[in-house]
Amino acid sequence: MNKLKQLLSDLEPAIADIIAQPGSPRAVYEPISYILSLGGKRIRPAMVLAAYRLYKEEYSDEVIKLAQAVEMFHNFTLLHDDIMDNSPLRRGQETVHAKWDEATAILSGDLLQIEVYEKLAEVGNLEILKLFNAMARELCEGQMNDMQFEQTEEVTNPEYLNMIRQKTAVLLGFCLQAGAILGGAPSNDAQKLYDLGISIGLSFQLMDDYLDSFGETAKVGKRIGGDILEKKKTYLWNEMWNSLDAHAKDETMSLYTTHPEKEIIALVKSKMDETGAKYSTIQKAQEYSEKSSSKLQDLKSVGDKKYLEEIVEMLASRES
């Protein structure tokens, strides 16, 4: 993990810079500083740098600002999504609306979004600005689809995959594409890197869903089985559900009224295993992950591929 570590170390001053948030009144800046300081893997800015380094070695000011912009934008989406989803915790800490209040969380999020565009204006590339806007629009559409799926009886796997593409993958696609553009990539390569980001994102989210049911609490850092208790219509759930006959579906539903939570989780997990849903979800995630690797091999970039290779490998083998 030396290459990724190096990228993260390269990013340190840029991350410290966006956490600083001087400015007044403090009441609107402190929540921004707070959410940016909660950590996370910083995988998106690392992807910006990794894609840039496929073409150029020395960072420009612009690529650092782009890396800051994507990390800030990611945190903006978390901040507002947490209000919409009524989540009390984020990365083991209080969410902004829980620690302050909803009005503060809405407004701080809006300001953080404006700061994203300040960074993008400093990047000063209109093509990248337009790509960012198209991505951000899709992300909002994905969030609405996600919220609507909660009220929907049945969600198909193509619908689900499209939603996670919008909600997770397009931002990763943008990170690689825009980082590559700033590195001077030919437009053909930039588009391939976007597609690569989409594959990474889909694989990432499928593994995320898998780990929510089959991960280890100690590694994942949250309680296992949340999606099962919510009957969240993930790929994993759908694969199981579509393999059950009418009787088995009724039986599964009745578990929710007759059993304690721990047993519901255990019993649904065995159904996910028996029906092959567990296996086919891992397989699907691996399929996207392998697509990513082969796309990366195809690139005719002049720079160092090791950075992005390591990120792809890390995301493919993650247990948290």
Next chain:
Amino acid sequence: MNKLKQLLSDLEPAIADIIAQPGSPRAVYEPISYILSLGGKRIRPAMVLAAYRLYKEEYSDEVIKLAQAVEMFHNFTLLHDDIMDNSPLRRGQETVHAKWDEATAILSGDLLQIEVYEKLAEVGNLEILKLFNAMARELCEGQMNDMQFEQTEEVTNPEYLNMIRQKTAVLLGFCLQAGAILGGAPSNDAQKLYDLGISIGLSFQLMDDYLDSFGETAKVGKRIGGDILEKKKTYLWNEMWNSLDAHAKDETMSLYTTHPEKEIIALVKSKMDETGAKYSTIQKAQEYSEKSSSKLQDLKSVGDKKYLEEIVEMLASRES
């Protein structure tokens, strides 16, 4: 009002265009279409065109997109402010969060904000993008100041004037400045027009506060006296408050527990009149309005000043 009418008629297709909001899922686009369709004076896009016409006659695609962007941005701030302020009504209709729900209102607002930046990217002028960002940042700071003032015992008039500058005036300043830049104004003129917009905005907001207490319901289109019942620390309120001795202050406060709302409003209004607060608020508004007019005379623009003159006059003499 022929000149302003002409601007508003020039804007019609552009406004219809932003109301259309095709796109899917409908659940996130319909609220955007709804709030944009509620009307309002469309004064901000008209100001963009009026400033542009100081320098050029034929509209460019860019100036129309800029006009769309400011109207969309204004509605974005209304949409999110209404959630923060818990307002059930906007322009006599249900607010978005009341008609749908809070999550939908947050997300639709976020998407509307992204659409603003799509328009700005199409305008394609990085200087304007940066000016917009600086303005939007100030507007968020102003909204936070406004919310904090509600929890503050005493707000000074300079603090209040700064807050309304941030919350109302900077957007009007931006409209004139950016419209002028697209028209090809010398940077000296563009800065003067920004200052002119600030004066218009301050005058506008002071009159707004005045009309909230002394307007006529039929003309203003809302119940009179809301600010008084909330003890909102406007310029008008502060001017009264600072003229009262300790005894009169206690007496005023005790009204709120001993009298019905209608009488509280009437009694506080007579105090605003007796102390000269009513007069000095009108005077202050006129002072800013006269500044606007003289700034406009100073401009050495080549185009038609009549458009902007009419807007300045209209805002100065408004009763609603």
